[in-house]
Amino acid sequence: MAYSEKVLDHYENPRNVGAFGKEDEGVGTGMVGAPACGDVMKLQIKVGKDGVIEDAKFKTYGCGSAIASSSLVTEWVKGKTVEQALEIKNTQIAEELALPPVKIHCSILAEDAIKAAVADYKKKQG
Amino acid sequence: MLKFPIYLDYSATTPVDPRVAQAMIPWLTEHFGNPASRSHAYGWEAEKAVEDAREQVARLVNADAKEIVWTSGATESNNLAIKGAAQFYKGKGKHIITLKTEHKAVLDTFRELERQGFEATYLDVQENGLVDLSALKDAIRPDTILVSVMFVNNEIGVVQPIAQIGEICREKGIVFHVDAAQATGKVEIDLQTLKVDLMSFSAHKTYGPKGIGALYVRRKPRARLEAQMHGGGHERGLRSGTLATHQIVGMGEAFRIAREEMKTENERVGALRDRLMKGLQDIDATYINGDVEHRVPHNLNISFAYVEGESLIMAIKDVAVSSGSACTSASLEPSYVLRALGRNDELAHSSIRFTIGRFTTEEEVDYTIDLLHKKIGKLRELSPLWEMVQDGVDLDSVQWAAH
Ligand SMILES: Cc1ncc(COP(=O)(O)O)c(C=O)c1O
Ligand code: FES
Numbered sequence: 019m020a021y022s023e024k025v026l027d028h029y030e031n032p033r034n035v036g037a038f039g040k041e042d043e044g045v046g047t048g049m050v051g052a053p054a055c056g057d058v059m060k061l062q063i064k065v066g067k068d069g070v071i072e073d074a075k076f077k078t079y080g081c082g083s084a085i086a087s088s089s090l091v092t093e094w095v096k097g098k099t100v101e102q103a104l105e106i107k108n109t110q111i112a113e114e115l116a117l118p119p120v121k122i123h124c125s126i127l128a129e130d131a132i133k134a135a136v137a138d139y140k141k142k143q144g
Numbered sequence: 145m146l147k148f149p150i151y152l153d154y155s156a157t158t159p160v161d162p163r164v165a166q167a168m169i170p171w172l173t174e175h176f177g178n179p180a181s182r183s184h185a186y187g188w189e190a191e192k193a194v195e196d197a198r199e200q201v202a203r204l205v206n207a208d209a210k211e212i213v214w215t216s217g218a219t220e221s222n223n224l225a226i227k228g229a230a231q232f233y234k235g236k237g238k239h240i241i242t243l244k245t246e247h248k249a250v251l252d253t254f255r256e257l258e259r260q261g262f263e264a265t266y267l268d269v270q271e272n273g274l275v276d277l278s279a280l281k282d283a284i285r286p287d288t289i290l291v292s293v294m295f296v297n298n299e300i301g302v303v304q305p306i307a308q309i310g311e312i313c314r315e316k317g318i319v320f321h322v323d324a325a326q327a328t329g330k331v332e333i334d335l336q337t338l339k340v341d342l343m344s345f346s347a348h349k350t351y352g353p354k355g356i357g358a359l360y361v362r363r364k365p366r367a368r369l370e371a372q373m374h375g376g377g378h379e380r381g382l383r384s385g386t387l388a389t390h391q392i393v394g395m396g397e398a399f400r401i402a403r404e405e406m407k408t409e410n411e412r413v414g415a416l417r418d419r420l421m422k423g424l425q426d427i428d429a430t431y432i433n434g435d436v437e438h439r440v441p442h443n444l445n446i447s448f449a450y451v452e453g454e455s456l457i458m459a460i461k462d463v464a465v466s467s468g469s470a471c472t473s474a475s476l477e478p479s480y481v482l483r484a485l486g487r488n489d490e491l492a493h494s495s496i497r498f499t500i501g502r503f504t505t506e507e508e509v510d511y512t513i514d515l516l517h518k519k520i521g522k523l524r525e526l527s528p529l530w531e532m533v534q535d536g537v538d539l540d541s542v543q544w545a546a547h
Contacts, residue, residue, distance in 0.1 A: 049528065053544065054488070078528065
């Protein structure tokens with residue numbers, strides 16, 4: 019499997035690896051995928067009072083493309099409002115990372131992770 | 145000086161031993177005759193070279209040279225043996241038996257025979273990868289005509305109890321085929337004592353060239369086959385096609401070296417494998433796949449929990465190894481062999497097969513141990529599963545959003 023430069027860069031130097039406390043103020047946690055499928059992505063966003071995402075962290079169990087996709091979206095969501103973050107599409111991720119067709123679902127997983135994190139955030143806001 | 149990537153995939157294929165390559169070359173350029181040419185010296189010398197090589201192959205497995213048929217490799221040998229025997233004996237019955245952990249060259253041939261109207265049983269193996277002999281006995285029916293069991297498994301390196309299976313089959317008059325592609329030069333094979341009727345060999349797993357193999361066809365008691373390749377009637381009609389003299393010479397030389405050096409080589413390679421195994425077992429949450437006792441000396445198949453196989457392969461690209469699998473969604477299935485051992489999908493996903501060989505050095509093994517320690521650590525830092533386990537979460541209790 020040949021990987022693009024960008025996938026390799028994110029894979030070698032993943033951005034924003036780590037975790038926030040799940041119960042912390044303004045934190046939304048999304049976990050998608052399943053170990054049996056070979057991929058689990060955990061994305062967390064930290065949203066300020068103004069509704070803007072201040073910070074994001076991820077951990078991913080999955081292939082290089084899944085790691086790169088999740089690393090990339092942590093960069094992309096920062097500075098966006100939660101509504102803007104929901105507009106990020108897997109096709110943009112796939113294009114940015116030049117993912118081959120068999121790896122498109124890794125980018126879909128990253129899009130799903132954003133949605134799940136935002137949903138969790140909203141639920142906690144009540 | 146280390147050369148990268150470090151080759152630890154000797155069960156996929158081996159380099160041709162330089163002595164083998166040397167022996168082959170004259171048969172390409174100078175002595176190019178067709179071994180079937182009876183009317184001149186070019187043909188005679190080629191025929192002699194082919195017969196000398198046949199003798200070398202026979203000697204490694206203690207058979208008679210007349211029992212060796214040249215093929216293009218173990219895939220073809222398996223096809224010829226299984227289809228050939230099933231078709232020859234179909235008047236006696238239509239039931240055939242093999243294991244779920246066989247190589248695709250056997251499994252897919254069985255599937256083809258099912259399409260032709262045969263009935264197949266694919267036996268489960270035990271958790272250690274070995275066949276359960278009582279399950280085999282139970283599976284045998286009055287109309288069973290063929291049993292096919294591999295000598296050494298290509299993924300996990302376990303050695304099946306071929307002698308006992310041979311006794312069971314012979315007693316019932318069932319043809320017994322063994323795929324020995326991974327066994328030559330690794331385990332003793334004595335066809336005078338083993339009750340095996342048909343045995344497949346490949347050159348390129350034993351430091352010979354790719355594209356050449358052989359099938360052992362027992363003469364006493366005689367195993368009968370229907371030919372699968374028709375033509376000039378070469379190899380006593382069992383496999384037509386002009387013999388590839390240089391390839392055959394290469395296989396003969398490779399098998400001669402295997403016979404002469406097997407003992408010392410297995411000791412050296414086994415010590416390196418044990419060094420690797422010890423070095424990697426230091427890592428938390430690692431599992432060895434397949435029986436450790438009944439195993440060839442050069443294989444280590446190990447799963448690293450909570451890291452995914454493909455990203456692991458990517459992380460350790462300085463070593464050339466095989467992975468059980470990657471993510472199912474990318475249509476790369478987790479290893480069916482590991483699943484047959486009852487390994488869960490996560491562990492099947494994160495398995496690595498290391499196979500050591502003639503040219504592996506201690507320095508290479510030590511480098512590999514060090515690399516794995518570093519990279520597994522890094523990937524676990526990244527792994528939400530590892531984080532959950534560290535936090536005391538039981539992963540089986542989690543409701544995963546499967547997709
Ligand atoms: C157990 C087993 N059988 C058969 C084969 C196929 O051998 P060949 O490549 O000679 O066709 C292999 C090699 O991949 C093998 O490991
Ligand atoms: S996570 Fe499945 S192939 Fe990338």
